[in-house]
Amino acid sequence: MAGEPQADCLFCKIVAKEIPATIVQETESTLAFRDINPQAPTHVLVIPKVHFPDAASLAAGDPEAAAEVLRAAGEVAEGEGVESYRIVFNTGAGAGQTVFHAHAHVLAGRGLEWPPG
Numbered sequence: 001m002a003g004e005p006q007a008d009c010l011f012c013k014i015v016a017k018e019i020p021a022t023i024v025q026e027t028e029s030t031l032a033f034r035d036i037n038p039q040a041p042t043h044v045l046v047i048p049k050v051h052f053p054d055a056a057s058l059a060a061g062d063p064e065a066a067a068e069v070l071r072a073a074g075e076v077a078e079g080e081g082v083e084s085y086r087i088v089f090n091t092g093a094g095a096g097q098t099v100f101h102a103h104a105h106v107l108a109g110r111g112l113e114w115p116p117g
């Protein structure tokens with residue numbers, strides 16, 4: 001069922017604390033932790049605790065959780081002390097999505113090119 005934990009999902013396992021992560025912030029509905037392969041000095045993943053495969057399906061299925069992810073992303077950036085940052089939701093393998101549990105990348109701390117690659 002949409003929103004339920006998935007046994008084979010890496011990020012559901014991180015939410016369940018079955019796999020360790022460097023947690024930056026935890027709220028009732030979100031978890032923020034450092035990316036294991038950082039692409040910038042600040043690279044934090046913000047995820048909803050509920051499982052949806054991508055950002056759009058999260059927004060459709062649980063709009064409150066989607067809003068909480070965005071709010072948490074802003075708080076993480078503030079906590080990191082960065083003024084400028086980028087929030088990225090890769091959607092689909094062709095766009096670089098490798099983990100199919102919705103997540104925001106919060107990237108900052110270096111020059112961020114626009115348009116991105």
Ligand code: 5GP
Nearest residue numbers: 021033034035036037090096097098099100
């Ligand atoms: P995607 O490519 O799906 O947009 O982002 C998935 C991200 O998860 C990648 O940036 C990858 O480095 C990160 N990642 C993959 N496995 C782990 C893990 O076990 N722990 C953490 N903290 N990050 C992970």
Ligand code: ZN
Nearest residue numbers: 009012051101
């Ligand atoms: Zn999941």
